[in-house]
Amino acid sequence: MITTDPTPGxxxxxxxxxxxxxxAAAFYGAVLGWDFESMGEGGGAGGDGEGGMFRKDGRTVAGLGKLTEEGARSAWMLYYTVTDADATTRAVEGAGGTVRVPPRDLGEWGRAAQYTDPAGGRFAAWQPGRQAGFELADEPGSLSWTELYTSDAAAARQFYGAVFGWEFSDMEMPGDGGTYTLITPAGLPEDRMQGGLMQVREEDLSLAKGRAYWHPVFAVADCDTAVAAVTGNGGSVQTGPVDAEGVGRLAVCLDPSGADFVVLTPPSPG
Incomplete structure (x- = not known):
């Protein structure tokens, strides 16, 4: 499970x-029940500013900004807690990754950097100052899992293990679906598993032009209702909704600009 405490990795x-x-603010408001607070000149919910914060029930869950990088696709960027962004940067370079945005201070809030893994997967690090990160996790309308699609799972394990010290365990997917690798922060029990990585064919990575990519999984109260909101507001569904044993009911979706994410309703207790 993902929590709001600043655990490294x-x-x-x-x-x-x-x-x-x-x-984008209107779409995710309809699908996940988020409110958007613009930080730009437009001000207010749904304003015309260059970006702002998504909130669920008054708690911050994510950020939204204007896509400005030439040739970049619209996509979610996942950030991981680190104690020293500069040391993380050296670890990324030493493991064969590249630095997209060097570590920089964001006022008193913290220090951030962005990277690319050797297979092209983009991710980021956050060294907290006054701000630890999101204020809601693992509840409907918030991040509940992270997932990497890559054409080389073994290389991904080696890279992210070197950068974050993650611990990995493998499980076989039903129906000859291949091996799914579960990710847990270093030194934490299995109930703190936070994500997974899955090896796919390079041709299955067309969304990122053959490069690996991360995407978020958002918990929702009802997967089918969320999917109806996705398609009813200009998005599309790549897979699902389907029931996954021990996982819940899920669907892989695209927002109207092509950013990918998953909606998941966990199984009922008992």
Whole structure:
């Protein structure tokens, strides 16, 4: 499970780069029940500013910004807690990754950097100052899991193990679906598993032009209702909804700008 405590190596933040901030705010508001607070000149919910914060029931869950990088696709960026962003940067470079955005201070809130793994997967690090990260996790309308699609799972394990010290365990997927690798922060019990990585064919990575990519999994109260909101508000569904034993009911979705995410309703207790 993902929590809001600043455990090194665990997810602590995510933000979306979108070509149309107002449209993205409206879409995720409809699908996940988020409110958007613009930090730009437009001000207010759904304003015309360059970005802002998503909130669920008054608690911050994610960020939204204008997509400005030339040639980049709209996508969610996942951030992981680190104690020293500069040391993490050296670890990324030493393990064969590249630095997209060097460590930089964001006022008193913290220090951030963005990277690319050797297979092209983009991710980020957050060294907390006053701000630890999101204020809600593992509840409907918030991040509950992270997932990497890659064409080389063994290389991904080696890279992220070197960078974050993650611990890995494998499980076989039903129906000859291959091996799914579960991720747990270093030194924590299995109930703190935070994500997984799955090896796929390079041709199955067309969304990122053959490169590996991370995406978020959002908990929802009812997967089918969330999917109806996705398609009813200009998004699309790649897979599902399907029931996954021991996991819940899920669907892989795209927002109107092509950013991928998963909605998941966990199984009922008992």
């Amino acid at each position: 665990s997810p602590c933040w995510l933000d979306l780069g979108a070509p149309d901030v107002r449209a």
